[in-house]
Amino acid sequence: MFSLKLWAATAGVVVFTSTLTGVQALDNGVARLPILGYNTWNAYQCNIDEDLLLTTAKLVKSLGLQAAGYNYVNIDDCYSEKNRSAAGDIVEDKIRFKGGMKKLNSQIHALGFKTGIYSDSGWFTCGGYPGSYQNELRDAKTFQDWGFDYLKYDNCAIPYDSITRQGIVGRYQRMADALKQISANRKTPFVFSLCQWGWSQVWLWGANLGHSWRTTGDIAPKWDSLAFIINFNSFITQATDFYGRNDLDMLQLGNGGLTYEEAKSHFTAWALMRSPLLIGTNLSAITPDILGILKNKEILAINQDDVVGKSISPFRWGINPDWTSNSTHPAQYWSGPTKSGTVFMLLNTLNVPSTLSFNLTESPWIRAGRQYSVRDLWSHTDNGTAVRTFTANNVPPHGVVALLLKDAGDEPGGLFPECSVWWQCIDKNGTHVGG
Ligand SMILES: *[C@@H]1O[C@H](CO)[C@@H](O)[C@H](O)[C@H]1NC(C)=O
Ligand SMILES: *[C@@H]1O[C@H](CO)[C@@H](O)[C@H](O)[C@H]1NC(C)=O
Ligand SMILES: *[C@@H]1O[C@H](CO)[C@@H](O)[C@H](O)[C@H]1NC(C)=O
Ligand SMILES: *[C@@H]1O[C@H](CO)[C@@H](O)[C@H](O)[C@H]1NC(C)=O
Ligand SMILES: *[C@@H]1O[C@H](CO)[C@@H](O)[C@H](O)[C@H]1NC(C)=O
Numbered sequence: 122m123f124s125l126k127l128w129a130a131t132a133g134v135v136v137f138t139s140t141l142t143g144v145q146a147l148d149n150g151v152a153r154l155p156i157l158g159y160n161t162w163n164a165y166q167c168n169i170d171e172d173l174l175l176t177t178a179k180l181v182k183s184l185g186l187q188a189a190g191y192n193y194v195n196i197d198d199c200y201s202e203k204n205r206s207a208a209g210d211i212v213e214d215k216i217r218f219k220g221g222m223k224k225l226n227s228q229i230h231a232l233g234f235k236t237g238i239y240s241d242s243g244w245f246t247c248g249g250y251p252g253s254y255q256n257e258l259r260d261a262k263t264f265q266d267w268g269f270d271y272l273k274y275d276n277c278a279i280p281y282d283s284i285t286r287q288g289i290v291g292r293y294q295r296m297a298d299a300l301k302q303i304s305a306n307r308k309t310p311f312v313f314s315l316c317q318w319g320w321s322q323v324w325l326w327g328a329n330l331g332h333s334w335r336t337t338g339d340i341a342p343k344w345d346s347l348a349f350i351i352n353f354n355s356f357i358t359q360a361t362d363f364y365g366r367n368d369l370d371m372l373q374l375g376n377g378g379l380t381y382e383e384a385k386s387h388f389t390a391w392a393l394m395r396s397p398l399l400i401g402t403n404l405s406a407i408t409p410d411i412l413g414i415l416k417n418k419e420i421l422a423i424n425q426d427d428v429v430g431k432s433i434s435p436f437r438w439g440i441n442p443d444w445t446s447n448s449t450h451p452a453q454y455w456s457g458p459t460k461s462g463t464v465f466m467l468l469n470t471l472n473v474p475s476t477l478s479f480n481l482t483e484s485p486w487i488r489a490g491r492q493y494s495v496r497d498l499w500s501h502t503d504n505g506t507a508v509r510t511f512t513a514n515n516v517p518p519h520g521v522v523a524l525l526l527k528d529a530g531d532e533p534g535g536l537f538p539e540c541s542v543w544w545q546c547i548d549k550n551g552t553h554v555g556g
């Protein structure tokens with residue numbers, strides 16, 4: 122390891138840390154749990170200014186979203202001048218952020234929020250503003266001086282290979298190193314959110330560098346986009362745990378384009394896959410329905426579980442054979458461990474109502490021979506005790522069922538077959554019983 126570093130330093134290339142040999146979560150004291158908050162991009166794109174940010178922060182608070190846990194207010198692309206200062210620093214847009222980022226940050230912090238800013242690992246941001254390539258430390262210091270707590274780092278305008286002599290990992294490593302350096306002098310380190318939407322297999326390396334990593338391109342407010350993202354992420358759920366997680370992109374609730382049932386499915390999948398939850402909605406126009414979805418306490422509690430950090434995963438694909446990758450019809454039956462039981466997500470991927478039914482032990486987190494109390498996380502009701510199987514009738518088109526099952530003791534005696542895995546069930550005397 123030492124000689125590798127020495128060689129790298131001598132050759133004048135980026136010095137990789139020893140974590141290159143294996144993925145380790147970035148356990149530096151921040152973002153152990155998914156970040157909850159607001160991001161400006163989806164509702165406003167480049168039409169942002171300091172008044173909008175302050176108004177939005179006040180709305181996150183007055184609408185009760187801050188109390189529900191959404192405690193970051195993040196600025197996305199297009200906040201700066203197109204040119205750096207003569208000294209080489211990024212400067213705020215002189216008109217739209219005329220009071221300066223320092224003042225804005227102190228105002229938003231005074232409301233009890235943390236704040237996030239945005240930059241890019243190439244020459245320019247996706248909107249054509251200055252990127253941080255070759256200015257990583259300088260820009261990290263600027264963001265720190267301005268008072269930010271979080272950095273989203275994009276992937277546009279990649280410099281020539283003859284300049285970088287490194288791939289995407291190296292370009293992100295440069296900013297990770299800069300943030301590490303300045304974080305040494307901060308009370309809490311920067312949260313680093315990788316937004317490297319290419320086919321970079323980030324789930325294999327992102328945890329070394331950042332607290333979350335985008336796995337797909339930008340979300341759009343339509344079912345097809347949700348289905349695509351859910352399908353893609355269904356195959357890489359193992360990458361998510363404390364301090365590092367697949368980022369499924371912003372919550373596109375209430376921007377039109379999704380039915381109420383689709384919006385519930387969206388929120389459920391994102392929360393239970395333990396993605397960061399960043400609201401991308403125009404909060405001045407939010408409806409009580411959407412607000413209710415965003416504030417679902419029981420589902421947020423699972424997203425913010427402080428004992429178990431893992432994502433839910435599919436145990437049966439349903440209408441398609443297991444392990445089918447299908448961008449319009451992702452897996453339907455999912456489960457995962459939580460500190461208070463096993464959570465299930467059933468997705469109706471069809472355009473018509475359907476009945477979704479599963480045997481409890483299809484989930485590896487369930488014990489055979491036990492019965493389970495069932496909590497419906499959307500109706501907020503206790504729905505009796507499940508013995509061996511559970512059936513959800515009439516799930517609406519593109520709708521979702523979210524259940525928390527808790528062990529409720531031994532199942533009743535005399536059930537047939539004797540084993541829930543009936544086809545393998547053997548009497549002690551050697552006779553096969555069951556089906
Ligand atoms: C910004 O920088 C470009 C490229 O260096 C230069 O051509 C342009 O004049 C600058 N614009 C301003 C407003 O300074
Ligand atoms: C946000 O909603 C308000 C209230 O309906 C509306 O006036 C405003 O134009 C919306 N902004 C955008 C960018 O859609
Ligand atoms: C995806 O699955 C649905 C449902 O089984 C099927 O109708 C559709 O043809 C599949 N799409 C592709 C591209 O295989
Ligand atoms: C559920 O269990 C029953 C036996 O109790 C079995 O016939 C059925 O195939 C199982 N279904 C699934 C999807 O495993
Ligand atoms: C659970 O019970 C409630 C209240 O009766 C009902 O509205 C809901 O649909 C039930 N959930 C499931 C998944 O059947």
Ligand SMILES: *[C@@H]1O[C@H](CO)[C@@H](O)[C@H](O)[C@H]1NC(C)=O
Nearest residue numbers: 547548549550551552553554
């Ligand atoms: C073996 O077990 C089976 C199933 O329980 C039972 O029907 C059968 O009588 C047993 N045979 C003997 C020889 O005990």
